Amino acid sequence: MTDSRQFDDNQFVISIELLKILAWLLENKQETMKSLIAECLSETAHEHFSEKDAEYLQETIIDFFSVLETLIVEVGQEEESKKILQRNLIPAIDHIDSSACDKTTVELSVAKATSVCSKGARKSAQDVMFKELLKRWKPHKKHFN
16 A cells, blocks of 8 residues: 655655545435534634734644545454454354354344454453353254254
8 A cells, every 4th residue: 555645746646545545435325424524613713813824724634534545554454363263263153053043143243353352352262252152042943952
């Protein structure tokens, strides 16, 4: 991933990932962006900026894109961590009887275990998953005959 950065000749480079995100936002989240802009304008409407402040505000665009690039990296790392955790749960998932527990229950339990463990909880992902399975499991009478 190419980072946003400023070069000596006043050029600014934005990663292709960020450009794709910005395009998606424009296509899909205009109302959300409109709400954010309205909130910002209502909070800053009473402020009067001097010429010096205006120059500073123009320079913050670099910071804005840099923060967006950093957030892209963080989201990517979080997603990768979730995938690794879920892969670690696969051996346990393979031992679940699919006739007794439906796919949705298993998926929700894995998602909960991934969420809890990715937040830094000191619990075993497998233990959390099994507890979630037990909470969500709705046994059918035919399994006990």
